[in-house]
Amino acid sequence: MDLRFDEADEEFRREVAAWLAANLTGEFADVVGTGGPGREHEHLAERKAWERRLGEGGWIGLGWPEADGGRGLSWERQVIFHEEYARAGAPGRVGHIGEQLLGPTLLMFGTDEQKRRFLPGILAGTQLWCQGYSEPGAGSDLAAVATRAVLRGGEWHIDGQKVWTSLATEADWCFVIARTEPGSQRHRGLSYLLVPMDQPGVDVRPIVQLTGTSEFNEVFFDDARAAEADVVGAPGEGWKVAMGTLAVERGVSTFGQQMGFAREYEQVLATARATGAASDGAIAERLLDSWMELQVLRHTAVMTLGAPAGSTPGSEANIAKLLWAPWHQRLGELAVDVLGVSGTVAAGFGEGELTPAQQLYLFTRSDTIYGGSNEVQRTVIAQRMLGLPRGPA
Template sequence: MNFREEVRAWLEANLTGEFAGARGLGGPGREHEGHELRVAWERRLGAAGWTCLGWPEEYGGRDASLSDQVAFHEEYARANAPARVGHIGEGLIGPTILEYGTEEQKRRFLPPIRSGEELWCQGYSEPEAGSDLAGVQTRAVLQGGEWVVTGQKVWTSLAHVADWCFVLARTEPGSERHRGLSYLLVPMRQPGVEVRPIMQLTGTGEFNEVFFDGARTAAANVLGASGEGWRVAMATLGYERGASTLGQQIGFRRELQTVIDTARRTGAADDPVLRDRLVRAWLELEIMRFNALRTMTSLSAGEPGPEVSIAKLYWSEWHRRLGELAQAAQGREGLVARGEPYDLNDLQRLYLFSRADTIYAGSSEIQRNIIAERTLGLPKG
């Protein structure tokens, strides 16, 4: 049995019984769905060795090749398995700890990420430091062997269920921009941390504001050297474009097929203009896959190319257009919630949440600047 077959067989055998109802739960705009069940599923994955596949065996991973990691994410998506609750820990802070952490930090933080026992959130954006992350004003000072953190973070996904947050904070008084920042690991369940949900267009609240008012963490919980947080933070962002993107595209393909089926049912597909838009969406999704495969090839060779910069811009703009197509395919029925008080169907939710795709994880404007300056070598605006 090859690796892909092993993944497929395990998912088929385990998405049964108590987890039979977990299929399809969660995801962007739907993170409220079946949270406790999905946490239990995360721990089932961890116990069976299906989390953190690319990590070294020494730290609980499988040292899996990039192609095996892609195979896992593709089969996971094909099985319609529930959206992962531990993806921020596994995909972002875990690799950052592996690269920059001390041995003590690795032994403390990596095992509960791998097992699904501790969940993480990302404390980067602030009201005055979104796309311009270097404008961070959250501050931390050392007092009695602890960092004392004061400030506000915003758009913090899953902060309301997280146990820990990796926080970019200004630790050198008088410093500006990229200098004087530190990358701190801060426990969320303590006095001095307040989480306020931000209501989204979908009626759900997976984004949050987080207020730190004298929150504390041990002096040793700084990743990398104090004052060098910008370098560590940029490394974390580099892990966002990994093997999971090909699994994401299988989800996109499922959504597109639902839009096509809906257009046929409502008669919207009789419109030649809408049919043309559907064909374009299919073609662009194929291009997205080819670009992702090129990205994986360059990453395997250790030589990331311009397609890495293009990926987020491309998929977010495509997915936003798909949301608009979803509304067009539904016609008038897409304009009214199917029940009280605000019971949205999947395509309505797709339309509303996809409006955010071109903003979070780096807005399209910022992505275009990165491509222009770092890939094409154009002068800064």
């Protein structure tokens, strides 16, 4: 895809930048540069209010069809919004799972009634979602889920456990992959259920990370309930719907991630210059390598955005994940190295006790694991893209 912007697009860019500048003040001044992966604990109440401000301004669901409450904007203008959002230092989104994953899934597979019920809350920034995919015995192997749901008395009764569930403590709803056909195995017999979090049968337990904070969670379902109608797609078609959700992860929000990476890199570079580390030949070479790899990441994002809608789902996203996760880890290592000895000393572990460089270094240890480990990404690429045979179990 050749990503170019015409004068009308650039006028839209100025509109976005002006709105952000006008709104990231006052009550939202303190949220600038906060939140995001590894920092979800920061200013949660203010960032939830910011989500509502975005909804009021019409900045959620930019690419959704106008008939479903979105603005129907082009890819180019969606990219512009994400670039300007990151450039302004706007806070990490607490509603991104609803807007970028569940919303597009409902647009593809949901009934008209489901779209009427759930899309307005996402668009308004008043309804937050989390993703119930991974399990202790089925992390990157989604087809191995053991959580079960039985339809009884007009409700789905759900029992099981999910893990690594981001923002589960804040979410109002969770989209859950559960096995609804007894005796089924692997991809068969799964259903995609919409489950309210505020009920007696749902227990959320935060997981303490290397950083001392907790944005990932375990979620236990003990006879939790979901309405019979709250299944996306037909019962037993959960695998197809789940793959649709994963496929939309390769969308324009990728460019926001790249801009966030660029901002982190600029901070590391500034620190290296301030400490004198940039004059060290080895550090200078690593800084140059990191910058060049960042340009490759952007080029890959452009190619991903330009992939045909009917292309092999997830393949481009697998390649992108395999590129950015190790790069981000190396950036974290570099961030600490340019600080020298002081980078190895921490006041403690927990909210506000680590420097941004230390936070970056520690959290990026998880980058090559969450969202599908690097080993799984290579397997998917080998089998789906290259047609190589399956290896021994």
